[in-house]
Amino acid sequence: xxxxxxxxxxxxxxxxxxxxxxxxxxxxxxxxxxxxxxxxxxxxxxxxxxxxxxxxxxxxxxxxxxxxxxxxxxxxxxxxxxxxxxxxxxxxxxxxxxxxxxxxxxxxxxxxxxxxxxxxxxxxxxxxxxxxxxxxxxxxxxxxxxxxxxxxxxxxxxxxxxxxxxxxxxxxxxxxxxxxxxxxxxxxxxxxxxxxxxxxxxxxxxxxxxxxxxxxxxxxxxxxxxxxxxxxxxxxxxxxxxxxxxxxxxxxxxxxxxxxxxxxxxxxxxxxxxxxxxxxxxxxxxxxxxxxxxxxxxxxxxxxxxxxxxx
Amino acid sequence: xxxxxxxxxxxxxxxxxxxxxxxxxxxxxxxxxxxxxxxxxxxxxxxxxxxxxxxxxxxxxxxxxxxxxxxxxxxxxxxxxxxxxxxxxxxxxxxxxxxxxxxxxxxxxxxxxxxxxxxxxxxxxxxxxxxxxxxxxxxxxxxxxxxxxxxxxxxxxxxxxxxxxxxxxxxxxxxxxxxxxxxxxxxxxxxxxxxxxxxxxxxxxxxxxxxxxxxxxxxxxxxxxxxxxxxxxxxxxxxxxxxxxxxxxxxxxxxxxxxxxxxxxxxxxxxxxxxxxxxxxxxxxxxxxxxxxxxxxxxxxxxxxxxxxxxxxxxxxxxxxxxxxxxxxxxx
Amino acid sequence: xxxxxxxxxxxxxxxxxxxxxxxxxxxxxxxxxxxxxxxxxxxxxxxxxxxxxxxxxxxxxxxxxxxxxxxxxxxxxxxxxxxxxxxxxxxxxxxxxxxxxxxxxxxxxxxxxxxxxxxxxxxxxxxxxxxxxxxxxxxxxxxxxxxxxxxxxxxxxxxxxxxxxxxxxxxxxxxxxxxxxxxxxxxxxxxxxxxxxxxxxxxxxxxxxxxxxxxxxxxxxxxxxxxxxxxxxxxxxxxxxxxxxxxxxxxxxxxxxxxxxxxxxxxxxxxxxxxxxxxxxxxxxxxxxxxxxxxxxxxxxxxxxxxxxxxxxxxxxxxxxxxxxxxx
Numbered sequence: 001x002x003x004x005x006x007x008x009x010x011x012x013x014x015x016x017x018x019x020x021x022x023x024x025x026x027x028x029x030x031x032x033x034x035x036x037x038x039x040x041x042x043x044x045x046x047x048x049x050x051x052x053x054x055x056x057x058x059x060x061x062x063x064x065x066x067x068x069x070x071x072x073x074x075x076x077x078x079x080x081x082x083x084x085x086x087x088x089x090x091x092x093x094x095x096x097x098x099x100x101x102x103x104x105x106x107x108x109x110x111x112x113x114x115x116x117x118x119x120x121x122x123x124x125x126x127x128x129x130x131x132x133x134x135x136x137x138x139x140x141x142x143x144x145x146x147x148x149x150x151x152x153x154x155x156x157x158x159x160x161x162x163x164x165x166x167x168x169x170x171x172x173x174x175x176x177x178x179x180x181x182x183x184x185x186x187x188x189x190x191x192x193x194x195x196x197x198x199x200x201x202x203x204x205x206x207x208x209x210x211x212x213x214x215x216x217x218x219x220x221x222x223x224x225x226x227x228x229x230x231x232x233x234x235x236x237x238x239x240x241x242x243x244x245x246x247x248x249x250x251x252x253x254x255x256x257x258x259x260x261x262x263x264x265x266x267x268x269x270x271x272x273x274x275x276x277x278x279x280x281x282x283x284x285x286x287x288x289x290x291x292x293x294x295x296x297x298x299x300x301x302x303x304x305x306x307x308x309x310x311x
Numbered sequence: 312x313x314x315x316x317x318x319x320x321x322x323x324x325x326x327x328x329x330x331x332x333x334x335x336x337x338x339x340x341x342x343x344x345x346x347x348x349x350x351x352x353x354x355x356x357x358x359x360x361x362x363x364x365x366x367x368x369x370x371x372x373x374x375x376x377x378x379x380x381x382x383x384x385x386x387x388x389x390x391x392x393x394x395x396x397x398x399x400x401x402x403x404x405x406x407x408x409x410x411x412x413x414x415x416x417x418x419x420x421x422x423x424x425x426x427x428x429x430x431x432x433x434x435x436x437x438x439x440x441x442x443x444x445x446x447x448x449x450x451x452x453x454x455x456x457x458x459x460x461x462x463x464x465x466x467x468x469x470x471x472x473x474x475x476x477x478x479x480x481x482x483x484x485x486x487x488x489x490x491x492x493x494x495x496x497x498x499x500x501x502x503x504x505x506x507x508x509x510x511x512x513x514x515x516x517x518x519x520x521x522x523x524x525x526x527x528x529x530x531x532x533x534x535x536x537x538x539x540x541x542x543x544x545x546x547x548x549x550x551x552x553x554x555x556x557x558x559x560x561x562x563x564x565x566x567x568x569x570x571x572x573x574x575x576x577x578x579x580x581x582x583x584x585x586x587x588x589x590x591x592x593x594x595x596x597x598x599x600x601x602x603x604x605x606x607x608x609x610x611x612x613x614x615x616x617x618x619x620x621x622x623x624x625x626x627x628x629x630x631x632x633x634x635x636x637x638x639x640x641x642x643x
Numbered sequence: 644x645x646x647x648x649x650x651x652x653x654x655x656x657x658x659x660x661x662x663x664x665x666x667x668x669x670x671x672x673x674x675x676x677x678x679x680x681x682x683x684x685x686x687x688x689x690x691x692x693x694x695x696x697x698x699x700x701x702x703x704x705x706x707x708x709x710x711x712x713x714x715x716x717x718x719x720x721x722x723x724x725x726x727x728x729x730x731x732x733x734x735x736x737x738x739x740x741x742x743x744x745x746x747x748x749x750x751x752x753x754x755x756x757x758x759x760x761x762x763x764x765x766x767x768x769x770x771x772x773x774x775x776x777x778x779x780x781x782x783x784x785x786x787x788x789x790x791x792x793x794x795x796x797x798x799x800x801x802x803x804x805x806x807x808x809x810x811x812x813x814x815x816x817x818x819x820x821x822x823x824x825x826x827x828x829x830x831x832x833x834x835x836x837x838x839x840x841x842x843x844x845x846x847x848x849x850x851x852x853x854x855x856x857x858x859x860x861x862x863x864x865x866x867x868x869x870x871x872x873x874x875x876x877x878x879x880x881x882x883x884x885x886x887x888x889x890x891x892x893x894x895x896x897x898x899x900x901x902x903x904x905x906x907x908x909x910x911x912x913x914x915x916x917x918x919x920x921x922x923x924x925x926x927x928x929x930x931x932x933x934x935x936x937x938x939x940x941x942x943x944x945x946x947x948x949x950x951x952x953x954x955x956x957x958x959x960x961x962x963x964x965x966x967x968x969x970x971x
Binding site: 584 | 833
C-alpha cells in the first residue's frame, strides 16, 4: 500500500462480494428474493398481459350479444354466457383494462398529491406544516365510501375520470401522513443540511435529495393507493356508479347482480369478475412485502433467520 | 487459572453470509479475575462488540459461536439451559450496552423500569423494590426523585448512569460494558468513568470494559486487551502496556493521541485502514500497515508470544528467535 | 494571524430558540453575546461541551440560522443584508461547512462525489461534465483520496468513516471558500484516523491558505491543530486567546476543568481528579450572573449579580471571569 498518500489508504473498505445494482436492479432483486412479492409480481404481470393482449386473446367481441343467453360453460364459451347473451370470458378479459388503468392512474395521482402535501409540510415546518396537516387530517376523517357514493351519484354517468377523481380525493390523505412522518425523520440528516449550505434551492433539496431516499415508501404508497383504487372502483361500479355500459369487472358484477346471475344458472358471471378483482388486489398487496423489506432491513434479517432455524 | 471469574477459551464467532462465513472473533482467549477491571480496546470493525455479545450470550443469528467456550465461574454458559442462564443473568453478571441511553423505554418512568428489572429476577415486595431502586440510583449520583422521571427528562449523561444503576441492581460479580461513554463528551466521560471506578472499589465487581478510546480506559483498568481484525494482538497489565507497548499497533494507537502537555509535535496516526474481515490479509493481519514489518509477516501468521510472563503479544518480533536477534544487534 | 483585517467577524452574536410552541414565552439561550474573529490562514478552535452553543455558532456563521441579535461581517461587509439567492450563493462560495457525522453527511442514494460535483456546478461554473469531473478529481487528490478516478464512482457505503469525511472536505473545498466551519469533524471517527483529518486541516491551511473554525469538545486536538482557542460554556464565550497562552495559563475556572479532564496516556499518572458529576446547564430564561457559578470553586458574590464580559488577561488573551487574574 502506498504510504505516501493519505493516512487512510486508497482501497475501499468493501472488496469482492458487494455488487453494485442500479436502483431498479435493487428493486428487482428485492422482489425476487421475497417469495410473496415474487408471487404478487407474477400475478400482476399476468393481468397486465391479459389486459394488453385482450384484442388478441378474447375469443369474441365482449359486447356482442348474439349468443344463447345464460348458457353453462361449454367448449365455445368457457365461462358460459350472460343473460344478455354475451360471452363471459371475453368480458372478463376486456374488463381487465379498466381495472388496471384506474388502479395505476389513481394510485399514482394520489401518491403524487400525498408527496406534495406530506413532504412539503415536513420540509417547511411551522405554519405551512400546521395548515397542510390540518387539511390532511380533515380528508382522513371524511368517510370515504359514503362520500364516494354521494359524489359519484351526483355526477352520475360521467365515467372513468370522475371515478378516478373521486378515488384520489378520498384516498390521498393516508399516504400524506406517512410520507410526512418519514420526511420529518429525515430532517436531522446532515446531507440535507450540506445541500443547503452548498447553496442548493429548497425545491432541489426536496426533489433531488429527499425524495430519492424515500423511494421505497413512495413505491409502497403507490401500491397501497392502487389497491385502494381497484377495490373502490369495483365497489362503485358494482353500485351502478361510473359508466355501467363500459365493460369492467365492477360493471359485470352490477349486471350480474341485477340479473340475479347466481340464481338463474350463470354463477360464473358473478364469481369470476369478483375473483379477478380479489386476485388483482392480492397481487398488489403481495408486491408490497418487497418494499417493506427494502425500507426496513431488519425484516430481511428476520426472514433469513426463520429460514435458518429449519432442522 | 484457578480462580478466574470469567474465562474465554479459543473463542471463534462467525457471521453466516452469502458465501463463506465471516470470522469476526478469531480464537480469542482471555481471563478475568474477581474485582479486576479489564479494558478491551479496538477500533470499529475489530470484533470487540461481537466478543462482548458472545460473552454475554446475546448473539443472534446470523452470528454464532463456531468453536471455543465462555466459562463463567467455571460453568460453560453456552451449555447451561435457558432457565439457568436467566438465573445467572443480571444477578451474577449484567450488561451495559453502547448508547444504553437509547435502551431505556421512553414510555416508562425510570423507577418503573428498575422495578421491572428487579421483579424479573426476584420475588420482592413492591415497597422493597422501590427502596432498592432508589438506593441504586443514589449510588450512581442520581437523586431518588428521578424515579418518577421519564427518560427524556434526563440528560444523556444521567440516562447512561441510570443504565449502570440498572446493571447494579443485584450487585453482580461481573459487569460487561460496551462503550457506555461514547455518546458523552470529555468531561461527562471522565465523570462517568470515575463513578464506575468508585463503585467498583466499593462493591468489588469485575468489569469488562469495551471501548475504542484507549486513553479513557487507561487510567482505570488493571489490564488491557488490544484487539485488531478479530484477534487480540496484545494483552497485559495496563501500566506495562502504556509504559512499553510491544505490538506495533499498540504503539501506533498510543501515538495517536495529541497531548496537552509537552512539546507540540507532528503525529502520524496509523496509515491505511482496518482490513475487510471477509478477506483478511495473509500472514499477520496488521502487516500492510506495520512500520516494522518483516518478510515472514506477509505469509506466516504470528504466534502468540509472552515476553513478560503471563501477558501476550501476537507478533513475529517477539518470538524468542527475533528477541535473540534483537539482543545481539543492540549488544555493544 | 497576519495582522490584517479579520476574514469573518461576529459581534454580540446571539441566538434564542423558542421552546414549546409558537405561543410559549420560554426561550432557550443557545448562544449569548459572542464576539469572535477569524483571520486569514488561521485555525481557530471553539472548545466546549455539548450544550455549550458551539455548534449553533457554526450554523449561525454558515447562515443556516438567522441570529436573534448581533452582527456578522465578512471582510468588513455585514452579512445580515444578504437576501437574494445570488448574494447568498456568493457568501457560500466564501464560507463553507464540514459536518460531524460522516455516515449522515452523504446522501446514500448517490455516489459519494455527487455533492462535490453539484458544488462545482453551483460555484465554479465549470462548463461541461468533463471539466467538472477533472476538477473533482483534482479536489479528491488534494484531500488525499487517490486514485481519484476510483473514488468518483464509489458509493458512501463502500467508504470508511475517514474517507467519507475527506469527501466532506473536498465538497466544501469545491466551493472555493476562504473559511471552512468544521463542526466536530473527527468526533465520530476512530482515534487512529483522527490525526489524518487534523493533519489535513493543517495542510489545507498551510498549502491552500484556507482558514478553519474547528469546533470540538476535545481540547487536546484543539491544541494540536489550532492557532487560537476559544472556550464556550452554556452559550457564553468564557475564554479566548492564542492556543499556547490559553493552555499554559488558563484563566477561566472552566478552562481549567476542561484541561484537567483530558486523559493523557503519556502523562504520568497524577492524583485522582475530583468525582465531579455536575451536568452542563440547559440555559432557559437565565437571569444575570455567571452561568458557571454553580460549578465554580472560586465564585464570589459578584458572580451571582453580574454576567462577566470578556476582558483582557494577557496579550490577545481574554477571559470572562470576575476573579481571573491578568498576567503580570
